[in-house]
Amino acid sequence: MTERKIILSSQAPAPIGPYSQAVEVAGFVFCSGQIPLDPATGKLVEGPVEVQANRVMDNLEAVLRAAGTGLENTVKITVFVIDLSDFEALNKVMSARLPNPPPARAVVQVSALPKSARLEMDLIALKKG
Numbered sequence: 001m002t003e004r005k006i007i008l009s010s011q012a013p014a015p016i017g018p019y020s021q022a023v024e025v026a027g028f029v030f031c032s033g034q035i036p037l038d039p040a041t042g043k044l045v046e047g048p049v050e051v052q053a054n055r056v057m058d059n060l061e062a063v064l065r066a067a068g069t070g071l072e073n074t075v076k077i078t079v080f081v082i083d084l085s086d087f088e089a090l091n092k093v094m095s096a097r098l099p100n101p102p103p104a105r106a107v108v109q110v111s112a113l114p115k116s117a118r119l120e121m122d123l124i125a126l127k128k129g
Contacts, residue, residue, distance in 0.1 A: 007029065007067045009062045009066035022063045022066075027127050029125045029126075031060055031063050031125070034059040035119070035120045036051075036055040036119070048089070049081075054097070056120070069126065069127050074103040076105070077094075078123070079119060080108050080110045080119060080120040081118065083118070
C-alpha cells in the first residue's frame, strides 16, 4: 500500500471539519477545499470576489509550501462558486496566480458553501523533486 503523508500548515486556516489540509501520496499533493478564511482570525475575508479568490489562493499556496511544492506545480484545480457571474473576475485572479500554461480546471456553481463563502477551491499538485 502506498504511504500517505498528512500535510498541515499553520499559515493556512485550520480544518473546520474532519479532514486534513492536504494529503501527499505517490508524488502528488491533494489539497482539501479552501474557502476565503483568514488563517489568523478564522473569519471570512470581506470584499469582492477578487479579494476572496486571492485569499483562497494564499491559503492553498501555504499548504503546498508545507508539502514542499507550490502553485507552479498544480495539475488540476476545481473551483466551486455560488454565482457564475464571478467567472471573469475569477479568471483574472487565476491567470495572475497560476503557471502558464495553466493547469486543468473545472468551475462549478453550487447552491451554498461552508460559512456562506462565495467560493471554494481544491487542487492537486505534483510534489517537487
